[in-house]
Amino acid sequence: MPILNWLGRDDALKTATNTSYRLLEEVPELGYGDNSTENMIIQGDNLEALKALLPFYAGQIKCIYIDPPYNTGSAFEHYDDNLEHSQWLSLMYPRLELLREFLSEDGCIYISIDDDEGHYLKVICDEVFGRKNFVANIIWQKIHSLKNDAKYLSVNHDHIIVFAKNLDCVSFNLLTRTEAMNSRYKNPDNDPRGAWQSGDLVANEERKNGYFEITGPTGKVFNVPQGKHWVYTKENLLEMIADNRIWFGKDGNSFPRKKRFLSEVQEGRKGDTIWLSNEVGHNQEAKREVKIFNTDDIFETPKPERLIERVLRLSTNPNDLVLDSFLGSGTTAAVAHKMGRRYIGIEMGNHAITHCVPRLKAVIDGEQGGISKSVNWQGGGGFRFFKLGDEVFDADGCINKNISFENLSAHIWFTETKTPFNKPAEKSAYLGTCDNVSYALLYNGILRDKRVDGGNVLTNKTLNVILDDMKHIPYEKLVIYGESSRISSARLKTLHIEFKQTPYDIKAR
Template sequence: MKKEFKLISKDLIKENKAKLKSLFPETDKDGEIDVVSLLSLLGVENEEQNECFGLNWAGKKEAKKIALKPTTATLRPVKKLSSAWDTTKNIFIEGDNLEVLKVLQKSYSTKVKLIYIDPPYNTGKDFVYSDNYNDNLRNYLEKTKQFENGERLTTNIEKSGRYHANWLNMIYPRLSLARNLLRQDGAIFISIDDNEYDNLKKVCDEIFGEDNFVASVIWHKKYTRSNDASWFSNNHDYILVYAKNKNYFTLNNQERDESQLKAYRNPDNHPKGVWKATPLHAKSGTNNSSFTFKNGVVWAPPKGTYRRFNDESMKKMDENEEIWFGENGKQIPQRKSFLSEVKDGVVPVTIWTYQEVGHTHEANNDLKNLSLGGVFDNPKPVKLLRRILDLVIQSDEDLVLDFFAGSGTTGHAVLEKNLAEKKNVRYICVQLPEPIKDKKYQKISDFTINRLLKAGEMLKNESSDWMGDIGFRVFKLDSSNIRPWEATVDTLSEQIDAYVSPILDGRSEEDLLTELMLKRGIDLSVNIETRLFDGLTVSCVDGGKLFTCFAKQIPASSVEELTRGIIDWHNSLKAGKDTVCYFLDDAFENNVAKTNLCAILEQHGLTNLHSL
């Protein structure tokens, strides 16, 4: 039985080095990358290194480092706050999103179809995540104690000499980690205003690549004028859109609205159905000759334009009565473009009006309809997120991530889309437990959980026959369940005694299982079953890919029944030879018990045995 357990998350630096060594083996010098050799292979001269174009700010180097630094954090399940734990595929996580993104790297790398975030806009009043480059997890846990005392972390006031730098140091590592989670055909949508738009655009160009920029959308967020504004009434926000890889990413067309559909009619009762008249000429081309229709009308493209169709196509349309000469038959000829022959929907535009996707007042009404409200100044309307989902989601089981979940609009919109289209789109929402001044909710994450719960209940009541997933599993960011080795000369004896049982006090079997799933790269939403064998709880994860028994004591007398239960369960699932089993190393009554357990399991094909 192999005893091992890595306390840290996915090591991105180690992974990057391995990729470089694979591509350029000549850069491997005693296990490290020879940067000079690498640059030479890429055709970069040393003197050019300090003359690169791009955005620089105080702390950028450290911001890059913190994104690559592994974490010892984990997630702990909170079943009492969850809804439909056993069946749901949705996830809500309370915690600092920088650490959470690191924790999720193994389980969700290249799994996310869409990321939407609404980060702090850095208006001078917004909360700013205060990261600690040395130990961000410890920093978070210390700050959490401040939360519990009702203290706010920090605001980024304009008087600060690092006003923009502080915001950039916050957003850069989070976007860098988020990119790893996107699928090749995935995309990220980011809400922002004028304060940091320019900086965010440059950061995204660097992280996602300029070639993967898709659009800068303008959202008309307010329908009223701010007459007390000093200069202009600010009525819009931006949404930056980047693809993970533009070569694979495609947008769905936007559904035609009523005004667009009204343009299609059928005054001549054509058998192909409704149509609208479109020009026969185009701005570019090579042919500007005339064409004579069968009714004798001679047509030529207007000066400076060209024919859209050749003679053969024109003749075919004319024979099939697909040319319109107006009600009197004497107007300029046009082509009949049939609705049945055009693409479903229309190409989306970059200006989204409040009539189409809602406004901030409507967003507040969304909350009031759930008996919520009064907590957020500028929540996003569900209609806005529905537009984004409609443009990107293509599969019934696509995964959506929002790691600045706020009021929970993203999760609500996913549920609404699932109801409307009978889909099974999943979401992961992450929110910091930031304290708020509210009689009912101590922190924003409490509000988010309640909003997701109420939204699901409301939608279920609207369609009682809908069997969709309205639940969510709640997890909380915390330190590893494995006791860290922090011995000094003075505390060595104490640490050795503590490591007789390396599991932290107060941690449950479910805590250990969750951490193990994350370290092994298993999706947190997979099915987990439990059974008792001679009083010992055994968990089976994802149809038999993983079996665990984290009982603190495994008597020698229980080994036979325990192993028989696991073997029979494994065989019934036809899980194969890749199944992994985990136990607590110090739980066995003696070495004979552990040896017997290993021997029996190995005899039946279960050879991947590990202990913590």
């Protein structure tokens, strides 16, 4: 497959792997509302924040929306959008690689971009997500009026590039039919089945059995033009005429068309790839929406709530998990919150605190801007705020002494199984079983023996506790991590146990 090359590509390919695992540190005073919520706002570089989240959320996210810097060269107050082309690609590549790891098999990623980098982005996404998983390039009409002062052409749209984690598993919800769509259905012949719209009965190309004559109600005979064919067989078409499903015009002499009844069309409408500003909002609408949360320091590049609503309608259901790692003023989090989706938002800039926090507080208090009225938003819920904390391993690969049992467990579990860690809260060295392999960790005196040579060492006593904790769990192999083992290798072999020593056998990257 052709690939894109740029200065620094080789380094960019290693960046995600080389980024160290860090802890997330909660800042309780910046969170708000229900504290048992899973909703998270994280302030920090998304490369490190994503790496920190991976052991807990790999494969769990149903929909990712990102709106990265467009690299347009315009100097915004809130972040540096003026990156060099190669630097921009090097920024995006490792982040896309990590984001892919978060998607569930039926998940999707939507990426907003304009013409500056859009086509390069498509090529690197082909490489990261697989060309076969490309869904569509959506055109969003971001400006609703013509810019007559444009130097060349008035560019009114952005792209939203959509990829599936696995195109064979993904599906898109139908959107609600609009009044305008329904009003196109009429009932000129008072059909008892209700309003209908007429549709074509003829298709291009010749087809065997697709060329025959039919007779209308006045005796007039119709056939398809040469080189075309009827879309139904003669038998089906005659049945439809008998059932008054074919319309020959008011006078009965017009070329026949099919009656498509409103009562028989699908409940919703398929999502399409041209999103007009009157349906999903435009840039000015987005700016008006965020102005109310921060009047002194206006965020320059927000997206309208209706745009994100469209994304989440198509690709999520209530309670699904949504991720935005370029959160900006917090639009994705605000919309996900109002629509009853769980969310994780990552923002590097200080506007995580000055813009996202006040906006989400207002949402929880029931603000009525953006999509609130259309989704009947009444307030409630909560979010927790985090910043990036210590690295899990120091430069020599030793475990940071501040690392909790839960964090090291999550790290080990994820590096061994590549699945997210969700061990129940009870204190046990047993972490879980994946593909018939069980894992246990002796660390931080998990077995309540704080002596250095006590609970973190595999002895007959600690082994019995582990085996007792997992007595109902069948396994083919048990991997135990600990500081050292005092059990003979012969005995370990008999019990199908592999001992791994901390920290040396833990992959720090």
